[in-house]
Amino acid sequence: MAAxxxxxxxxxxxxxxxxxxxxxxxxxxxxxSGSTDHELVHTIFRAAHSIKGGAATFGFTDVAxxxxxxxxxxEEVRSERRVVDATLTxxxxxSVDCMRAMLDxxxxxxxxxxxxxxxxxVELAQLVEGKTAAVAVATKSKAEVVAGWDIRxxxxxxxxxxxxxxxxxxxELQQLGRLEVLRAFITDAAPAEFAAIDPxxxxxxxxxxxxxxxxxxxxxxxxxWLDGDCDLTIAAVPAxxxxxxxAPAPSAAAPAVAAPAAAPAGTREVSASGSAEGGxxxxxxxxxxxxxxxxxxxxxxxxxxxxIGTNFELSQLERLREGLAQLERNTRELQDSVMRIRMLPxxxxxxxxxxxxxxxxxxxxxxxxxxxxxxxxxxDKTVLEKIGDPLVHLVRNAIDHGLEVPEQRRAAGKPExxxxxxxxxxxGGNIVVRISDDGAGLNRERILAKAVERGLVxxxxxxxxxxxxxxxxxxxxxxxxxxxxLSGRGVGMDVVRRNVHDLGGSVGVKSVxxxxxxxxxxxxxxxxxxxxxxxxxxxxRYIVPLISIVESLRxxxxxxxxxxxxxxxxxxxxxxxxxxxxxxxxxxPNAIAxxxxxxxxxxxxxGQRVGLLVDExxxxxxxxxxxxxxxxxxxxxxSGATIVSDGSVALIVDVGGVVRLGRxxxxx
Amino acid sequence: xxxxxxxAAPAVQQLTFSLAGEEYGVDILSVREIRGWTRVTxxxxxxxxxxxxxxxxxxxxxxxxxxxxFGLEREDYGDAxxxxxxxxxxxxxxxxxxxxxxxxxxxxxxxxxVPDMGSVVDTRYLxxxxxxxxxxxxxxxxxxxxxxxxxxxxxxxxxEARDAAVSA
Numbered sequence: 001m002a003a004x005x006x007x008x009x010x011x012x013x014x015x016x017x018x019x020x021x022x023x024x025x026x027x028x029x030x031x032x033s034g035s036t037d038h039e040l041v042h043t044i045f046r047a048a049h050s051i052k053g054g055a056a057t058f059g060f061t062d063v064a065x066x067x068x069x070x071x072x073x074x075e076e077v078r079s080e081r082r083v084v085d086a087t088l089t090x091x092x093x094x095s096v097d098c099m100r101a102m103l104d105x106x107x108x109x110x111x112x113x114x115x116x117x118x119x120x121x122v123e124l125a126q127l128v129e130g131k132t133a134a135v136a137v138a139t140k141s142k143a144e145v146v147a148g149w150d151i152r153x154x155x156x157x158x159x160x161x162x163x164x165x166x167x168x169x170x171x172e173l174q175q176l177g178r179l180e181v182l183r184a185f186i187t188d189a190a191p192a193e194f195a196a197i198d199p200x201x202x203x204x205x206x207x208x209x210x211x212x213x214x215x216x217x218x219x220x221x222x223x224x225w226l227d228g229d230c231d232l233t234i235a236a237v238p239a240x241x242x243x244x245x246x247a248p249a250p251s252a253a254a255p256a257v258a259a260p261a262a263a264p265a266g267t268r269e270v271s272a273s274g275s276a277e278g279g280x281x282x283x284x285x286x287x288x289x290x291x292x293x294x295x296x297x298x299x300x301x302x303x304x305x306x307x308i309g310t311n312f313e314l315s316q317l318e319r320l321r322e323g324l325a326q327l328e329r330n331t332r333e334l335q336d337s338v339m340r341i342r343m344l345p346x347x348x349x350x351x352x353x354x355x356x357x358x359x360x361x362x363x364x365x366x367x368x369x370x371x372x373x374x375x376x377x378x379x380d381k382t383v384l385e386k387i388g389d390p391l392v393h394l395v396r397n398a399i400d401h402g403l404e405v406p407e408q409r410r411a412a413g414k415p416e417x418x419x420x421x422x423x424x425x426x427x428g429g430n431i432v433v434r435i436s437d438d439g440a441g442l443n444r445e446r447i448l449a450k451a452v453e454r455g456l457v458x459x460x461x462x463x464x465x466x467x468x469x470x471x472x473x474x475x476x477x478x479x480x481x482x483x484x485x486l487s488g489r490g491v492g493m494d495v496v497r498r499n500v501h502d503l504g505g506s507v508g509v510k511s512v513x514x515x516x517x518x519x520x521x522x523x524x525x526x527x528x529x530x531x532x533x534x535x536x537x538x539x540x541r542y543i544v545p546l547i548s549i550v551e552s553l554r555x556x557x558x559x560x561x562x563x564x565x566x567x568x569x570x571x572x573x574x575x576x577x578x579x580x581x582x583x584x585x586x587x588x589p590n591a592i593a594x595x596x597x598x599x600x601x602x603x604x605x606x607g608q609r610v611g612l613l614v615d616e617x618x619x620x621x622x623x624x625x626x627x628x629x630x631x632x633x634x635x636x637x638x639s640g641a642t643i644v645s646d647g648s649v650a651l652i653v654d655v656g657g658v659v660r661l662g663r664x665x666x667x668x
Numbered sequence: 669x670x671x672x673x674x675x676a677a678p679a680v681q682q683l684t685f686s687l688a689g690e691e692y693g694v695d696i697l698s699v700r701e702i703r704g705w706t707r708v709t710x711x712x713x714x715x716x717x718x719x720x721x722x723x724x725x726x727x728x729x730x731x732x733x734x735x736x737x738f739g740l741e742r743e744d745y746g747d748a749x750x751x752x753x754x755x756x757x758x759x760x761x762x763x764x765x766x767x768x769x770x771x772x773x774x775x776x777x778x779x780x781x782v783p784d785m786g787s788v789v790d791t792r793y794l795x796x797x798x799x800x801x802x803x804x805x806x807x808x809x810x811x812x813x814x815x816x817x818x819x820x821x822x823x824x825x826x827x828e829a830r831d832a833a834v835s836a
Contacts, residue, residue, distance in 0.1 A: 539710075626726070635711055635713060647723055648709060649722065
C-alpha cells in the first residue's frame with residue numbers, strides 16, 4: 001500500500017482536537033455544576049475518543065497513550081460503572097489542560113510528554129485500575145500474573161471499508177508492549193480463484209503475541225474499534241512460561257508490518273513544526289452561499305453593463321446609471337459578505353471563562369455566578385484572538401479585587417453569591433464588551449493613597465470619581481494589598497488599555513462604591529477597514545482615523561504660541577496642546593501655512609492630545625487598509641495606505657507616530 | 669532573476685530604454701508591465717529619487733525616478749515618459765525612464781564587466797555592459813537598485829561570516 005503523507009492533515013487534527021478539548025471542558029463544567037444529562041458524558045467521551053484515534057493515526061504516541069487512559073476512565077463513567085463527583089471532574093479538567101499542553105508541544109515539534117503529563121497519566125491509570133479491580137476481580141487476579149497475551153485476530157472481509165487499518169492497530173499494540181507476529185494467514189473467506197479476489201476486501205488473519213504485563217482493559221479498548229469487524233480470541237500467557245519457540249511459519253507479514261510503519265515516522269517530525277504556522281478559519285456554509293449568490297448578481301450586472309457598453313446610445317443613459325447603481329450595491333454587499341467570513345462569534349472567547357471563574361472561586365473562597373450575554377456577537381478573527389488576554393485580566397481583577405468574600409457580602413446585605421456579567425453587543429460601528437460585577441466597586445481612598453504614594457498625583461489634589469477611576473490605567477499601578485498570583489503582579493490595567501488600544505479600541509470604567517464596577521471595552525468591527533476623515537494637505541490626501549479624532553476647529557492667527565525650542569502650542573479647552581503642521585511633518589509642498597486659513601484636527605493617542613494642521617477636510621470615508629511594507633517599507637507617521645475614489649493612493653495617518661514625529665521636530 | 673542568469677542562459681532578453689541619451693537594459697523576466705506616467709502619492713521622509721507610491725491594481729507600489737537615482741539632472745515628464753514595473757523577490761516597484769526602446773537578445777558571452785570608468789552612472793547598479801548593433805547597452809541590476817543598502821549589508825555580513833568560518 002502506498003504511503004500517504006499524513007502531515008498534510010496535522011493542522012486539521014490540531015484544530016479539531018482543540019475544538020474537541022473545548023467541548024470536553026464545557027461539558028465537564030456543566031457536569032460539575034450538577035447537570036446529570038447523559039449526553040454530556042457522551043460528548044466528553046466522543047471528544048476524547050477522536051483525539052486518541054487521531055493522535056494514534058498520526059503517530060503522536062504520547063498524546064495517544066495519555067488520551068487512552070483518560071478515555072478508559074470516561075468509558076467507566078459512560079457505562080455507569082463510575083459516579084461523577086467533584087474529584088473526578090477536577091481530575092478530568094486537569095487532564096484536558098494537560099492534553100491541550102501536549103498538543104501544543106506536539107504542534108511545535110517538541111516531545112509531548114513531560115513530568116506533569118506523566119504524573120497525571122499515572123494518577124488516571126491508578127484510578128482506572130483500582131476500579132477495574134473492584135468491578136472485575138477475575139480479570140485482576142489474572143492480570144497480576146500475566147506475562148503477555150496471545151491474540152488471534154482474524155479480519156472479516158469488510159474490515160478495511162470501516163476505516164480500520166490493521167497496521168495502525170499493530171502500532172497501537174506496540175505501544176502497550178513488544179508485539180510479535182507468530183503467524184499471518186489467509187482466511188477462509190478468501191475466494192479460491194485468484195480472479196475473484198477483491199482488493200478492497202481483507203482476507204488476512206494474524207496470530208500475535210503481546211509481551212508484557214498489559215492490563216486486559218487496555219487491550220480491549222484497542223479492539224473496541226474493531227467490534228464486529230473481526231473475529232478475536234485473546235488468551236493470557238501465564239507468567240512463568242518463557243515464550244521461546246518462534247513461529248514455524250515464515251512470518252512474511254512481520255517485516256511488512258514494521259517497514260511501512262517506520263517509514264512515515266521518520267519524515268513526520270520535520271513537517272510537524274511547520275504546521276503550527278498560519279491560521280485558518282472555519283466558515284459556515286451559509287456565509288459561503290451568500291458569497292456565491294452575491295457573485296452571481298455581480299456577474300449579471302457586469303453582463304448588463306457590457307450590453308449597454310457595446311451599442312451605447314445617449315438614450316440609454318438612464319439604464320447605464322441604473323446599472324452603475326446596481327454595481328455599487330453589489331460591490332458593497334460583496335464587501336460585507338467577504339468581511340463577514342472573517343467574523344467569528346465572541347462566544348469562542350467567552351467559553352474559557354466558566355472554567356476560569358470556577359478555578360478562581362475555589363482558590364479565593366468566593367462564590368461567583370457568571371452570566372454570559374451576546375455570545376453570538378461577531379468580531380473580526382484578528383481582534384478576537386487579541387482580546388482574550390485583556391478580558392481574562394479584567395475577569396480576574398473583578399473576582400480578585402471586585403467581588404467580596406461571602407461574609408462581607410452578607411454583612412453588606414447582598415446575596416452571598418456575587419454576579420459577574422460578560423456582555424457583548426453592537427453599538428454604532430463598534431463592538432462593546434462589558435464586564436460588570438456587583439462587588440465592592442473601586443476603593444477611592446485606596447486608589448488615591450496609592451497614586452499619591454507612586455507620585456502619580458500630588459497629595460491633596462481634588463479628583464472627581466472618573467478621574468480616580470482613570471488612575472488605575474496608569475502604568476505601574478496596582479492596589480492589591482497582597483499580591484496574589486492571580487492579579488497584582490505588575491501587569492496591570494495599563495497593559496489592558498495598551499492591548500485594547502493596539503486593536504484600535506478603548507477601555508473605560510464606571511464604578512459605584514458598594515454596588516460594583518463596569519468595565520467597558522469598545523472595539524472596531526474589523527482591523528482591515530477603518531472609518532477615516534479625508535483631509536487635504538497641499539496636493540496630498542491624508543486619512544485620519546475617526547476613532548482618534550477629538551474635534552476639528554479653526555483657530556485665529558494669534559492663538560498659536562511659540563514656546564522655547566521652536567515648538568508651537570495652542571489652547572484647547574483650558575489646556576495647551578502641541579501643534580503639528582502636517583505639511584511640515586510630512587514635507588508637503590504648496591500647503592497652507594497660515595493657521596487661520598487651515599483647519600486644526602485635535603487627535604488623541606494614548607491619552608495625549610495634539611493638534612494637526614491641515615488645509616481642509618474633504619469628508620468621511622471607509623478606508624481599506626493596505627500595507628506599505630509589502631512593496632516598500634515602514635514609514636514613520638503613516639500606518640498604511642488606502643485607495644481613494646479616484647483610484648489614487650492616500651496615506652493613513654498613524655496618530656501615535658505623528659505625535660512622536662512632532663516631538664522630534666520640536667527637538668530639532 | 670538571480671545574478672547568474674547571464675552565464676547560464678543561451679540568450680538573455682533585455683528590455684532596453686533610454687535615459688539621458690544612454691541605452692540601458694533590464695532583464696525582461698523581471699519586468700511586469702510598462703505604463704505611462706501617472707501622478708503618484710508622495711511618501712514622507714523618503715529619499716528624493718523615490719517619487720511616491722502608486723495603486724497598481726490594489727497593490728501599493730513605490731516608484732523611483734531613475735535619473736534622480738543615478739544623480740542625473742531632473743527632466744520634466746512628457747508623453748514618452750514611461751514607468752517600467754519590475755519585480756524583485758515578490759516586491760514590485762516602478763522606475764521612471766525617458767522612453768522604452770526595444771526588446772533585444774543579448775549573448776551572455778558578449779556581456780563585459782563594468783570598468784571603473786568614472787562614468788556619470790554609479791556602477792554599483794550595473795550587472796555588465798553589452799553591445800547590441802554597435803551600441804553599448806548597460807545592464808541594470810534591479811535587485812541592487814531596489815535596496816542597495818540592504819544588499820550591501822547582507823553581502824558584507826555574508827562575507828564576514830564566511831571569513832569567520834574560514835579562520836575558525
